[in-house]
Amino acid sequence: MKELIVISGKGGTGKTSIVASFAALASNPVLADCDVDAADLHLVVEPRVRQENPFVGGVKARILPDMCVECGQCRDHCRFDAVIPPDGQNPSFRIDPSACEGCGVCERFCPTEAIVLEDAVNGRWFISDTRFGPMVHAELGIAEENSGKLVSLLRKQARDLAGRQGRNLLLVDGSPGIGCPVIASITGADLALVVTEPTLSGRHDLQRIVELTRHFNVPCAVCINKADINPEMAAQIAAEAAAGSISVLAHIPYDNAVTQAQMAGRSLIEHSDGPASQAIRQLWDHTLAMLNSEDTSANGQ
Ligand code: SF4
């Protein structure tokens, strides 16, 4: 089983549209939406949930009012201002769960063992059926963190599912950026395809994400989306990639059909046979060839 992850230095580069098109072109894939902070692959692939599970991302403190002697030590030691003292409406010390980071300092200082740390359900994760194959995906609660841990969980579940069902490709919509979730997305993948766009910020973000893939020894390749909106910048990005021994697998042109496909809830491949669709078909062929090649030197290592 091969694992292909599609990532971008930031959101809004068209990464998910490309993943949805790849899903339409692949045979026998398992899909994983690891862009958990802004999951939107489901809008195109229309998952039918088969299994729903809670995601426990950490712990949060809770005060047992009967054991609290109101000494205030928990409030004094909490660096996150998560302890709410008694007021006119609530006679006891309480924890604000949205502010609590679960560090456990209050529990350590409480003289009466009136504080307990309990599992915190930060979201839900799912195994679903789609018209392209099974998908593992998630919903993170509003303002909840630990998305790196959730990404690791989703990838593990997707790999296990691929193994159980004998599927030969895990196609992952990765997290944007270079933070913890994207590190959790790429480590151990067979190939990271970076989607960028021909802008100054796109060029800068590409440099950062390529450095990250090098650091974690993940082979990577690039595609430039909407390449014709700034051909000079696209050429500069391609030249810099070549200088770093990074393969640029496609220049995808701007195409109104991409937006139309999104509005129709379809992948571009299903919706159009226009220029962007053709470029993505070629990108898919090049990506598959690289994924199935033993050569990992294209990441410049
Ligand atoms: S666990 Fe940490 S963050 Fe939460 S209330 Fe206690 S001291 Fe504050």
Ligand code: SF4
């Ligand atoms: S440290 Fe313990 S006893 Fe003191 S106010 Fe907090 S919960 Fe109550």
